[in-house]
Amino acid sequence: MTEILDSAPTTSETVAANTPTTGASPRLDNRAKLVLLVLCAANFLVGIDFSILNIALPAIGTNLHIGEANLQWVATAFALPSGGLLLLFGRTGDMIGRRRVFLAGVTLFTAASVLTMLAWDPASLLIGRALQGFGAAGVVPTGMALLTTSFAEGRARDRALGIAGSVMATGFTIGTLLGGVLTDMLNWRFTMVLPIALGIFVLIATPLLVSESRNEHHTRLDLPGAATVTGGLLAVIYALTTAAQDGWGRANVLGTLIAGVLLLAAFVAIEARSSHPLVSLKVLRRRTVALGNIGGLLAFATGSAIVFIGMLFLQQINGLSPLRAGLVFGWLGVVAAISGTVAPRVIGRYGSRSVLVAGLLAQGVGSVLIATMTRGDSVLILALAGVIWVYGNLHAIVAFNVTATSGLSNEEQGLATGLATTTQQVALTVGIPILSAIASTRQNSLLHAGRSAQDALIGGFHLAMWADAAILLVGTGLVAAGLLRRERA
Template sequence: MLVLLAAAFVFAADYSILNVALPEVGAGVGLGLTGLPWIVSAYTLPAAGFMLLFGRMADLFGRRRLFLSGIVLLAAASLLGGFATNPEMLLAARALQGTATAMAVPAALSLITTSFTEGGMRERALGLNGAILSGGFTAGALLGGSLVSLLSWRAAFFVNVPIAAAILVVTPILIKESRIPDRVKLDIPGAVTMTGGLLAVVYAVMEKNIVWGIVGLLLLVAFWIVESRSSAPLVPVRFLKRPTVKWGNYAGLVIFAMETGMIFLMTLYLQNVLDFSPVTTGLAFGVPGLAAVAAGPIAGRILGRYGSRNVLSIGLALQGLLILPLAFLGTDRIALVVLIPALFIGFFVHVTCIVSYTVVGTSGLPNEEQGLATGLTSMTQQVALTIGAPIMVSIAATQSVELTGIHLALGVNVAVTLVSVVLIWFGLRPRGGGSEATVVNPATEQNPSQHLAASVD
């Protein structure tokens, strides 16, 4: 568990450190201002596009094997980025880091879910994972600037290498291989159409390119047709139709997209309206972000007591309601009296939502589909992180006054979140007499408590 959590921390911290260091990294390799977004996009595109494919490959060919391969690739990509002397080397390194993320993250998450029986233990393990992710993002945001200032932007890449080396040494000793027995066939047509479709859709959102969006949707339709007719599908259609998979991942999309959009809008508000410096803005988010670290372990216990459907629905509703007062902030710096407490409580609730949707999206499934499930939840996160800010900025841009636009976008944010709560609540309603939509395991046809009892016996 410590090894897998360390890996989660590295990937989260690496993402936020590079965001803080973007201007210095761009200047270091001669990348102009207009090229800076591609430092992020070069990472996000493969991370989102390949996540589901590698999640399924982890099931088929070995979760530990794919996890270790991802860590090796991360170390190599970090070395390439640290020694980069031109934009091409840097962007290639970022693309490889994104691919490493797509390989290692779902594999690590599925190693966690398959190591703990569904129920309280798994929920606590996923809660710790959520806390570590939040800690990594917060540490990267708070320490990234200092690391780059004291050493160099290259340190943002090199810091990954010794940690990756330690993980590579320890993992074979502590973690056993885990995969589907006697099944190594890969659905090539399904892999090509799914990956191509995801890459095209994500690229279309990033670049606001309608043509690529249409191409991506056509490829995803082709993927659905291929999977419906395949004897050994990469992603079984019945899997995608499951309420827990469908509504759990829809919840994840809303959770990340709306929160990411809010953070971006508040960044504009703090710097452009209240005229705060980037350092002060970082502190305004970083200090409340510490609450998110505490939320993970607590969320696991809350889920065990009240159920994932209840916690997910109430948590998402609170996430939306805590954004509501931000839609009324004015031009006076006294607004911090409202903003900081709202962020503090909101980040705590946000991590609770993350743990809840991960539990929902991976529950009620046999172990041989856990890599697929975690790949899908991880892909949902990456796609949502990509589309959240552009959507909110596009809404804000419809108004001529910046503050008015921010208010409008935040209002839409709240409305979408609260409507989604209703949809998720009814989408996860009990079926077949169970207490929740998440309790039925197709492999055992029994609820988690019965499965746990059987395991203990």
């Protein structure tokens, strides 16, 4: 989804119901605020759904008789289609109408949330989650495109994009609190009430406030590119997830992983020669775009994984109820909201590249501290070290969006915005399977060595958290080196 987003709204793309805000002023009129509210509600809808069920996983496993090794599929069933089909659905909206695909995605997402809430066995739950992922794949790229075509390029659009990005990231963290409260006080099924309500609100408000838009210059779908990138992403994510259960040495894991890598390599080759590519590779030649997206990939992938593993640690190792575990992460949600509000001001003073590196570094330091937690001190460490981690994570996320789309021409701006959105969704998709595979491999190794089930579980969690911190810190070093070299150039 790159040419999905055009930088400067044309007449056919401008939201008729809203007078575009000029680039000279970040002030939004009442109509623009309502448009932003609706599109942010859709962002929050997707963000919260990534996490609201995570805290309820032990309860879901008990209720629907899902084994511990298979619980990650509740998250992965959503992640597979939402990450794998993002580019395809984004380009489809570009061709046939972004609002049309956006509304279709919200409709499917809302209906699938009802099915998830009413799930009677593992199969019906996973089907509901997969359909939610299909819906999200339509909502995210078209929602971002509608946002950029509703606000003229400049400070107003930058402000709108910053708010939308912070809302999604905050929704991911807030979801853990709401999931804990609803699961503990009522039932895990009630975690779907808010996504259903938000979906209905967006479905009612969007036709009233947001006009249709499409890219009149793109009337053909890059079918080879769509097929290879969708197949490649699905294969890689499936392989990573299956490795958590079967181990890395199984033929099905290695075969699927190799096939996925080859398909993604074919996608790159196809895009380099296509006259109507899904992803324009020329924008990646910009160092700020490439490094900004690497930073975003690190922030989102390691962030989603540490929340997932930390939530399981609190409940399965410490025995906390969903409510108490949710309160720990709810406190971090408050910190996330504050950090998302402060970050734009910090970026304005120190620059997005410096804030991106500093945010990733703070997130890495927080991850190291979190990785040291034991059965007795996990709540205290998460509540305190998590402040450093979350504060850095939100600064990095906001700075990533600015860095990855800065210093570009109007024509390139839309390509960069689309690439940033794709990076965000793919990162959220792959983080949990990778860390879950690491944890499961270590756990199985310890079990075979004669360790108790509890010790093996703790050992798996610890290795995954240390791996999360190591990936983040090494990646931060590479991003920092590249950006510093950019500064000297």
